[in-house]
Amino acid sequence: MQLAANMGEFGADLSPERRDVSQAPERTLGHVVACTGARATIAAMLPQNGRGPSEAWAIGRVISINLGRSRVVGTVYEVRTVKESWDERADNAVHVEVELAGEVTEGEDGRQRFQSGITNYPPIGAVAHRIRAGDLALMHDLGGRNGTAVGHLTQDASIPATVCIGDLLSRHFALVGTTGVGKSSAVALLLRKAVMARHRLRVLILDPHNEYAHAFPDRALTIDASTLDLPFWMFRLEEFADVVFRGRPDPDEVDILREVIASARARYRAPSARDMLRDVNTSLLKRPLDPNAARATPESAGAAADAPLPYRMLDAFAVIDELIGLHELRYPRAALRSLKVRLEALHGDPRYYFMFARANTMESMSPVIGQIFRIPEQGRPITVFQLAGLPSEVVNSVASVLARIAFDLAMWSQGSYEILLLCEEAHRYVPSDPALGFAPTRQAIARIAKEGRKYGAYLGVVTQRPGELDPTILSQCSTIFAMRLANDRDQQIIRSAIADASTSTISFLSAIGNREAIAFGEAVATPMRMRFAQVPPHELPAMAGLVHDGLPQREPGLEELVNRMRGSS
Ligand SMILES: Nc1ncnc2c1ncn2[C@@H]1O[C@H](COP(=O)(O)OP(=O)(O)OP(=O)(O)O)[C@@H](O)[C@H]1O
Ligand SMILES: [Mg+2]
8 A cells, every 4th residue: 555655655666677868877876896696786887076975875875886777785784985095186996785685676567576586697797786765665665465554664764664564563673773763652653553453452561670661651551560450369370489489489388388379279269158058049059178278288278289270378377377287397497487487578578469368359260360361351451561660579470370381261252362471671581591581481481472373372472681681582573664773683693593694794783873773574575774763752662750851740749759669659
């Protein structure tokens, strides 16, 4: 659709190359003097008076080589003067190195099309010139796919940069770039477009800097430490243990915890005799009471400790007390006591209210899942999950629970919902060093990356440090927006992650401007150097409480500041 407009605009350009004698000499910029496989060298003159087409030879520019009925297009990656000196008073000869990308040919139906790869190599002496706007638009045309404009091409601001949102989501995407280049702003832009294009899509943003609420005042529900309800019983044993032991689980105590949770769960499900008498008519009577309810076997405990069924902390404490009181001790008393102290401290800590305060007013996960995953969406298909106010020890576990549920929900909805999990600072959850990070979070995110596509669970990863992100996750991202990356190692990572990333394209990454990106992969037709659209200030992400001129909206009182620092608002 975009292209149709462009074809009108550049209609003349789309016709086969025709050169007439009256055309300005600047149009003929150079001639091919060497061609080796995917590269060509062009000899050109830069005129003495400084007028003329020198800007067409700038690094990163796409140029075109005329082969009569077709045109080979390529990207400039190196320019140097032939004499390695500069003469102010004469024209200067330059050699321009170009990496060939593909060709524009005329099909049998008379339409021009672009295809990657070269079938006819340019002969020596072929004329090279600035690419026509129509050819440039053709290069990035998505063909039959639905395109959504997210910016414009760097080389020609009149040509929209379009991406296929369907492929962007379903094959996962990554946005990488050094700090301040505009990743989060681009994410805000992409997500807005995505929810507009896909009505079944729900987006969950893991927002470590509490910045996205500002970007979606109308389209997102923001969940923070004070509004979150994530009952402790929804955590799996490993996740809960990570919270209880603050990332350093004590194996003996974890064994006890497993049994304690299983027993507490069994008690919750097994009604007391008094309840049963009162409820004689309920079907509960038909269910025989589990004689081992209070004493789960170790085998059953593993499964029961992971089942997302409610239990009460009071039952858990009672089970520990009973274990302490046993004549034949099954666990060291010190370990039992230590576990109880830990659980009591957690249970009473106001920073963990979101796990305990309302946990037992709920009988099932549905209200929690409905709120977080926007079912029904109530006009807000995006959830901004603010992690910054949560105790830092719990962030990994919460991310694990959410990523796990996102996958399961998409899977069990059998295509009714598509769920995009957007991970900012993704290297924190899925670091390249297997010894770092939290295994369950890594597994849950990797599961979405590897299998999510089949079920409608998608992943978007954003990082400043692609080198610190698990390469298997990056390689599952079929579309990558590479923004400025100063560091060589990070550039290397991108090069190895992307099949069609040419050396020359990657080498620009250290020099591109803010808001600029090179988009590679499934969602674009061919690697595309683009600039994201300007996002209006009221749709930009912002640090909580900051407006975009950097001034605080209001001064928080000391009490509020201290509360924020303690993570309890
Ligand atoms: N597309 C855009 N439209 C308008 N302003 C933008 C855009 N991209 C970036 N900016 C400006 O640049 C600033 C920094 O951008 P942004 O916060 O998106 O960078 P970032 O790459 O996410 O940085 P960090 O890595 O530190 O999170 C924004 O606050 C905004 O002012
Ligand atoms: Mg950011």
